[in-house]
Amino acid sequence: MPVEIENVSYVYAKGTPYEAKALNRICLKIEDGTFTGVMGHTGCGKSTLIQLIAGLLEPSEGRIFLDGKDINLRGYDRKELRKKVGVIFQYPEYQLFETTVERDVMFGAKRLGLSRAETEERVRWALEKVGFDYERMRRLSPLGLSGGERKRIAMAGVLAVKPEILIMDEPIAGLDPLGREALLKLTDELNAEGTTIIMVSHDADVLAEHAGRVIVMENGEIAMDGAAKEILSSVKKLEEKRLGISQAAETAKLLRERGIDIGQDITRYDELVFRLVSYLKGGAQK
Ligand SMILES: Nc1ncnc2c1ncn2[C@@H]1O[C@H](COP(=O)(O)OP(=O)(O)OP(=O)(O)O)[C@@H](O)[C@H]1O
Ligand SMILES: [Mg+2]
Incomplete structure (x- = not known):
């Protein structure tokens, strides 16, 4: 199920004094099963791009196709999109709102139309995947957990949906070394099982070790795009752009x-x- 982004622009607060062009004519195709890293300075449009792919924002111009279907056309099945594309947001710990961990992790999966038993099984599986003991965690309040733990709970909620495309916006920021290691291992596992990964990260080490392709964004445009090896070894170019190597x-x-x-x-x-x-x-x- 490739993602195709065709000449997409996005303007925030269009027609107001706060109007801000965040993306300018982006063209991009992301193939199934690939691991794509996205890097670039703060404000270059990474999170905006992710929200467009997830269908949370609508392009000001251009079109986005998922599996050949325009996701912003009237009549497109949005349920399909929520099932296929999972997003772990830049600050997912602020997105937990249920009273227990179990209810939170179940939130997305519950809307898939699975049986109760199957939904519970997915929640157990997802919590274990992110390194938690299901029985111990399920009844706790997310509010009493640390930032890193909340991040893992948010991740479990996305995993429980079993998306074909997993988009992660700075997933390792704020995790301790063990949590970071575990998350990257899990991401690689999912990718090996066929999940398409799109990961925003400013960490060139992480992208060098895990991504197959790297996209560098600059001022709402794609400045570099190619095999991770080719992009991340362009030391001079990256240094000119003041990006880490x-x-x-x-x-x-x-x-x-x-x-x-x-x-x-x-x-x-x-x-x-x-x-x-x-x-x-x-x-x-x-
Ligand atoms: N809700 C909003 N309203 C107005 N402008 C916005 C809004 N969100 C983002 N922008 C602007 O759009 C541009 C792109 O923002 P975006 O959040 O996509 O950048 P980013 O690359 O994810 O940055 P960061 O690395 O800080 O997360 C920035 O100039 C930002 O100020
Ligand atoms: Mg961002």
């Missing part, structure tokens, strides 16, 4: 500046170590 790319660059060239295309830790070892071994033989 991965630690591995940075290390390779610093080594290069000291006359040790182990390759310009390094973006991930495993590559860095491999190339460095090869270089040092080669060097030792000389």
Whole structure:
């Protein structure tokens, strides 16, 4: 079920003194089962783009297709969209509003028309997927949980719907290292099982390790788009845009500046170590 974005622009508060053009003629196709990272400075339009794909905002211009169907046409089945596209918002902890964790996680799944038993099973599965014990958590109030825990509860609510496309807006911001590791592992698992992932993150390391494709946004437009490796190894270009580069790319660059060239295309830790070892071994033989 590919997502196709055709010449999409979005203007906030159109026709008022606060009018702000957030997206300008975006064209994008996202294939099934892929893992796409989206990066760019604050205010460049990442969250706006996500809300458009999820059908929460309507384009000011252009069209968005899901599985070949225009999601903003009258007569399009919005239920279909909610079933297929799951979004974990930038601040999901503020979106929990039910009295118990179980009710919160069930909120989306309940609207799918499943049996009660199946819905409960999904809630249990989703809570366990995000690392919680179902029996221990289900009756707690979300309000009494920490920010990181609330984020995981919000994630469970989206997982319980089993969306084909999972969109995550800065999902790891505010998580501790363990929570971050667990979330990324889970995302990779879902992706391996066929879920399409779209992840907004300013963390070049995370995108280097997990994404197959990276899109860089700038002032409401797509400034760069390509294989993660190609984009994240364009160190000069990223630095010109004042965007962070991965630690591995940075290390390779610093080594290069000291006359040790182990390759310009390094973006991930495993590559860095491999190339460095090869270089040092080669060097030792000389
Ligand atoms: N509700 C709104 N009303 C008016 N302008 C808005 C609104 N939401 C966003 N904007 C503007 O639209 C532009 C894009 O915002 P958006 O939230 O999509 O950026 P972002 O890339 O997600 O930023 P961040 O990295 O800070 O999350 C910004 O200039 C922002 O000020
Ligand atoms: Mg945002």
